[in-house]
Amino acid sequence: MIFPISPLRQTTGGGWPALISNDKESAIRFPVTIALILVLSAVGLTYEIAAGRVLAPFFGTSLLTWTTVIATVLGGFSLGSALGGIIAERPRATALNNVRSALVVTAVLMAVSPTLLGLFHSWGARGTDGMMLSVFCVFFPASVCVTLPSPLLAKLAIEARPGREGSSLGFVLAAGSVGAIFGAILAGFVALPLIGSIATFAACGAVALLCLPFVRGGEPGQPAVTIAAGAFVAFAGVAGSPACQFESGLSCLHVAQRGPEVRLISDGTIQAAERITPGEDRIDLALSYTDWLWARMDQDLGPDASVLFIGGGGYSLPTKLLASRPDARAVAVEIDPLVTEVVRDHMPRASAMIAQTGYDATEEEADGRLGIVHADGRVYLNEASQRFEAAVMDAFSSSSVPAHLATMETFARLKQIVDGPVYVNLLDTPDGPLARGVHAILQKLYPNVEAVEGDLNALGRTNILLAASHQPLEPLNASPSTYSPAKIFAVRAFTDDRGWIGHR
Numbered sequence: 001m002i003f004p005i006s007p008l009r010q011t012t013g014g015g016w017p018a019l020i021s022n023d024k025e026s027a028i029r030f031p032v033t034i035a036l037i038l039v040l041s042a043v044g045l046t047y048e049i050a051a052g053r054v055l056a057p058f059f060g061t062s063l064l065t066w067t068t069v070i071a072t073v074l075g076g077f078s079l080g081s082a083l084g085g086i087i088a089e090r091p092r093a094t095a096l097n098n099v100r101s102a103l104v105v106t107a108v109l110m111a112v113s114p115t116l117l118g119l120f121h122s123w124g125a126r127g128t129d130g131m132m133l134s135v136f137c138v139f140f141p142a143s144v145c146v147t148l149p150s151p152l153l154a155k156l157a158i159e160a161r162p163g164r165e166g167s168s169l170g171f172v173l174a175a176g177s178v179g180a181i182f183g184a185i186l187a188g189f190v191a192l193p194l195i196g197s198i199a200t201f202a203a204c205g206a207v208a209l210l211c212l213p214f215v216r217g218g219e220p221g222q223p224a225v226t227i228a229a230g231a232f233v234a235f236a237g238v239a240g241s242p243a244c245q246f247e248s249g250l251s252c253l254h255v256a257q258r259g260p261e262v263r264l265i266s267d268g269t270i271q272a273a274e275r276i277t278p279g280e281d282r283i284d285l286a287l288s289y290t291d292w293l294w295a296r297m298d299q300d301l302g303p304d305a306s307v308l309f310i311g312g313g314g315y316s317l318p319t320k321l322l323a324s325r326p327d328a329r330a331v332a333v334e335i336d337p338l339v340t341e342v343v344r345d346h347m348p349r350a351s352a353m354i355a356q357t358g359y360d361a362t363e364e365e366a367d368g369r370l371g372i373v374h375a376d377g378r379v380y381l382n383e384a385s386q387r388f389e390a391a392v393m394d395a396f397s398s399s400s401v402p403a404h405l406a407t408m409e410t411f412a413r414l415k416q417i418v419d420g421p422v423y424v425n426l427l428d429t430p431d432g433p434l435a436r437g438v439h440a441i442l443q444k445l446y447p448n449v450e451a452v453e454g455d456l457n458a459l460g461r462t463n464i465l466l467a468a469s470h471q472p473l474e475p476l477n478a479s480p481s482t483y484s485p486a487k488i489f490a491v492r493a494f495t496d497d498r499g500w501i502g503h504r
Helices: 028-061 063-090 092-122 127-147 149-159 167-210 223-239 286-301 316-324 337-346 348-356 376-381 408-417 433-445
Strands: 010-013 017-019 250-257 260-267 267-273 306-310 329-333 359-362 368-371 392-393 422-428 448-453 464-471
Touching: 017 306, 028 063, 028 092, 028 149, 028 167, 028 250, 063 092, 063 127, 063 149, 063 329, 092 127, 092 149, 092 167, 092 223, 127 149, 149 167, 167 223, 250 337, 260 306, 260 337, 267 316, 267 348, 286 316, 286 392, 286 422, 286 464, 306 316, 306 376, 316 329, 337 348, 348 359, 348 368, 376 408, 408 422, 408 433, 422 433, 433 448
Parallel strands: 306 329, 306 392, 329 368, 359 368, 392 422
Antiparallel strands: 010 017, 250 260, 260 267, 422 464, 448 464
C-alpha cells in the first residue's frame, strides 16, 4: 500500500533545492509516521481477510470469492494511494485535515461493512454477478480511504530526516510490509477466531480512529464528528447482529430446530441434520443423501467394518454405523474443532455416541470405537498408516468440496489405505464440472463406479452421490425414491495442478 514518494522540495534564495524544515509543517515525528504507516497497513490487511470470511455465509468460500475480495481490496489500496498522493501535494494544513477526514470515514465504512453486505444479499444479490457487485460496493470504498493517509505520512517521514531520504524511504516501505504481515496474522490467528467477524470489523474502525490524535498539525478538527464516529463504531461492534451463531477461523455455524429435526448449517449450507423421536433410541437420518449413502454402506459392508470418514460434519453417518453395527469402528476427520464442539452441545444422538465411544485417534493408547481427528483431510491421508475397509468423502467448505480433496492424488492416496468401496458426496448441477471431474478420477482408479443424483434445490444444484469399488456394486435393495441414476459426461480428471475452483 506504500509507494515511493519524492520528498517535497523548495528553492532557497541561492537557487539550491532544500527540504522543507518548517517545524509547524513537520510536527509529526519520524517514529510516529512509521508507526502510523505500520498500523494502517495492518488494519487494511485485517479488513481484507475479514471481508473474505464474512462473505462466506452469503456467497460461500471458493477461489472465485477470494479472488474477487483480494482484487477489489487491492484495487482500493491502489486508488487510495493515487488519491493520497494528490492530497499530499496540497497545502500542509489542508492535507492533514483531509487525512483526518479519511480516517473517520474509514472507521465508519469498516464498521458498517457486514451490515451493508447483508443488505445487498437481502436485496437479491446472488451468483457470481451479485457476489462481485456486493464485494465492490461494500469493501472498495473503505479500502480506498484506509490508504489515503499513507502518501502524506511517507512524505512527512522523508522530510523528517534531511539528508537520509534513502533510509527513510526504506523504513516507510518496510513498515507497510511489516504492517501487512502483522495484519494477516492478527486476522487469521487472533481476531476472527476469538472475537468473530463483526467485532473484527468494528475493531479495525476503532484502530483507525485511534490514529487521529497522532496526526497533528493543520486546522483543528471537529471533535463532535470524531465522537459520533467513535460511538457508531462501538455500537456496530457491540450491537451488530453477528453473522454466525458460532464462529471460528474456519467455520460460520448455525443450529436450527425444525420440528423433530436439528440442523447444523455451515456458511449458509445445511451440513448435517438429526431427527429426534421422543422416547425412541433409533438413529434416524434426516437428509436424503445420507439415506442413500447409508443404504449403500449397509448393503456393501460387513458387521465389523472399519470406515474412514473424511469430513465429520454432524457425525450422522458414523453414529448410524456404530449404532447399527456393534462391532464396527470408525475414524472421523474433521478440520474444525468447533464443529465437533457444536455437535456435542446441540445434536443429542451424535453427542451421545461421541460421549460413549469417542476418542482422540491421534493418541496411541486411546480406546474406543469412534476415533476423532481434528485435521485437514488431505494432511491426514498423507500421514495415515491405519487401513480401512471403506471410506466416505463428505468434506465441505461452504457449499462445495475443498479443491485439494477433489484430485487424482487425493483419491490415489485414499486407495492405498482403503481396501473396499469409497463413497463420495458432491453438491453440483446435474452433470456439472465438479461431478464430471471427480467421476473421471474414480473411473480411472476403480473398475466399478455408480452415480446417482437427487432433486434440484432452488439454486439448480443437487447432491450427486458416487460409489466406487473394486468389486461389482449390487443394486440396492432399498434406495431413497428421490435418487435416480446420474448421467455424467467424461472429462479430464482433476489433479493437484489443474483442479476444482469452486461453485459460483
